[in-house]
Amino acid sequence: MTKLRVQCFSLSLDGFGAGPGQDLDNPLGIGGMALHEWVFATRTFRQMHDGGEGGATGPDDDFVARGFDNIGAWILGRNMFGPVRGPWPDESWKGWWGPNPPYHTQVFVLTRHARAPLEMEGGTTFHFVTDGIHGAWKRAVDAAKGRDVRLGGGVDTLRQYLRAQLVDEMHLAIAPVLLGSGENLFAGLDLPRLGYRTAERVATPGATHIVIRK
């Protein structure tokens, strides 16, 4: 059965998944890039994003690789797709990732503003879903054809899916940094009451990896 999985979602010690002031220059908010340091050195990241050789293996790399294993579709909140707010002024914004985004599946972007599907290189097509988190989940399950759906974020989107108890598994990577403000994953969210428990924990020099499951 198709699972909804959050993978490699980095948090600060104080629970923030992104810093304040997200914009075109700071897609992860101010200071947010520091959350992801543990990823950049991994072999899987280098191969996927830089086409590079080398990179570190080990638990960090295993988690990055696992994040792409058996994934048949993605769901993204609109802010993960781009900095544009409100109605789409035109069709010029095509995501943060250039002509060949790292998804290579159907990607369902949550938005209140309709837009035609956007076919990219490498097998990625962005679909703009206007009927909410349940609608996106249903369409992603169909597209995944028995494989799992990865929920990419951001924080607000995760919180909506967790509150709806639709997330089956969530891998968090807690980085050794304080952000102080921004988007907090945990605030007002009682995960044990929603049925979630810590199932795995692996600490590396760069992050404490936690897997939470229903």
Place this chain on the structure above:
Amino acid sequence: MTKLRVQCFSLSLDGFGAGPGQDLDNPLGIGGMALHEWVFATRTFRQMHDGGEGGATGPDDDFVARGFDNIGAWILGRNMFGPVRGPWPDESWKGWWGPNPPYHTQVFVLTRHARAPLEMEGGTTFHFVTDGIHGAWKRAVDAAKGRDVRLGGGVDTLRQYLRAQLVDEMHLAIAPVLLGSGENLFAGLDLPRLGYRTAERVATPGATHIVIRK
């Protein structure tokens, strides 16, 4: 110069230092005991609390031992001293720890309700301070005679001292558990803005240890 140090303060993944519903049966709140599992196996804890032999050495134990190194006085919030709220009904409550508490120094308990000092076995005397966090700090510095002051907690007391930028060093131990509700250390507290940064990180199987400094 005397420093104000928080040591071995355990937090859940979602930032709670104690569970909800603190009372006589649950001094750490419901579920709160799970935050401290990493401590119980250490050699230092066993020697201090059970008078026992053995116990684990290594980074967990190093942090427990460091928490008692060069400490000349303690400050505690009233809830750490006991479950009694409001005016003291009598002098019968003498702390959670029995006749010989593990402090062996002067201990300054923050309260709004005056009470005579309470001399215990082993060199511990509890003083009840009614003039707030700055008054307690001043008295603790005098009592410490050049050594450091340890701030024991709980969460609300830590938050007050952090907001006042009086804490010099804070060691947090992040346990692999979710509490969902209770007392949150980070909520609404912008530690970077208050001048705090992560200075050390050591992960063990039981906890991710973080030292935050000004």
